[in-house]
Amino acid sequence: MADSSFDIIIIGSGPGGYVTAIRAAQLGFKTAIVEKSYLGGICLNWGCIPTKALLRSAEIYHYMQHAKDYGLSAEKISYDPKAVVQRSRGVAKRLNDGVGFLMKKNKVTVIWGAASIDAPGKVTVKKSTVEAPKGALGEGAYQAEHIILATGARPRVLPGLEPDKKLIWTYFEAMVPEKMPKSLLVVGSGAIGIEFASFFHTMGADVTVVEVLPQILPVEDAEIAGLARKRFEKQGIKILSGTKVTKLEKKSDSVVATIDDGKGKPQTVEFERVISAVGVVGNIEHLGLEKLGVKTDRGCVVIDGYGKTNVPGIYAIGDVAGPPMLAHKAEHEGVVCVEAIKGLHPHAMDKNLIPGCTYCHPQIASVGLTEAKAKEGGREIRVGRFPFVGNGKAIALGEDQGLVKVIFDKKTGQLLGAHMIGAEVTELIQGYVVAMNLETTEEELMHTVFPHPTLSEMMKEAVLDAYGRVLNT
Structure with a gap:
């Protein structure tokens, strides 16, 4: 041949x-x-x-719904699925x-x-x-x-949660819905599950997320995951952690889920559709x-x-x-x-040194060790934080809710990890990734000039905070 x-x-x-x-x-x-x-x-x-194309549509729809927040007017807002x-x-x-x-x-x-x-x-x-x-x-x-x-x-398939492409979806079916469901159960709160939960909630679905572990977004820093949960719940997404879906009973155009939090009698809840997002x-x-x-x-x-x-x-x-x-x-x-x-x-x-990004609203991004992992490794650490509410660009954007968090080795000044939640953090995280690849310490970051007004200024402020030198909070 x-x-x-x-x-x-x-x-x-x-x-x-x-x-x-x-x-x-x-x-x-x-x-x-x-x-x-x-x-x-x-x-x-x-x-x-x-999925990012879908989430972009949801983001624009969100801003259209909140036009008044920016001194604008938009009436009869709708979308074509x-x-x-x-x-x-x-x-x-x-x-x-x-x-x-x-x-x-x-x-x-x-x-x-x-x-x-x-x-x-x-x-x-x-x-x-x-x-x-x-x-x-x-x-x-x-x-x-x-x-x-x-x-x-x-997609990983768990016994009893087998997708059927009609009522129980994997990410394949979730990306091409014929119509937007009025109610949706998302099983799993990793990046895939949370992104779809965010998308369908923004498009009008009543969304419930079930996670078997105590923390949603299990690979993320616990503080960032906790802030994310608060934001999601404030938006109206229902989150059940430390909870299992033990059974899915299919009806003609809906699914009855048996949900068990291990504290008593399991509850049954009916949803139009279910997304299984339990990993790959x-x-x-x-x-x-x-x-x-x-x-x-x-x-x-x-x-x-x-x-x-x-x-x-x-x-x-x-x-x-x-x-x-x-x-x-x-x-x-x-x-x-x-x-x-x-x-x-x-x-x-x-x-x-591999960054992770979740494109929900708000966005989440991270690289390196979480605070818990750094402590588990026996390291003495310094932790710095800077909130979005202290950043002029974030306030001007109407996106003043978020946090930048950095973790340093206390003895050497090595940057061990960075974790963010808020607007455009998936674009910001690479600055810390480059710094970690270059084995940068806090000194180089403190001497770096960040442009103003930008969201990136928070990256320097978080470093300054770790060393008691923060300027804008």
């Missing part, structure tokens, strides 16, 4: 896969990428990007097309189908049920010295990994800091390689992987 032999074959074309393919091509590797469904993977088509979804899908298609262009530009061969690894260096691709893009190769046998798994993840699990099945002896753990492939598995010539990146399951982690992991293959000696992936 023509073009059946490559230096690198990447299985999966999500953000991790296609970015890895581009970097591999830049480094001179003859590169192919295998995909069975849609270029760009879950993130571009059903995850990060289209189909148009909101259509815009989101259009954004996804635009980026999907963009990935196809990038593959051609970088001379990456696209192979269309479902891949499995027969042996190190050998990949079999079976025909996909989805129509292949123009110019893609199809089913057949392919060879490559290096095979990189970038197969992503799918890596796509490790049907790849031939068991036969090859590739080590896995809790549904993910085990790798080192450079993407290597225990089997020479086989690598894994992104969601399939374990948490944090974030697109930007997958992209960087893939670049590190191919640069290591090339012998460029990149820095190993440091998961402590």
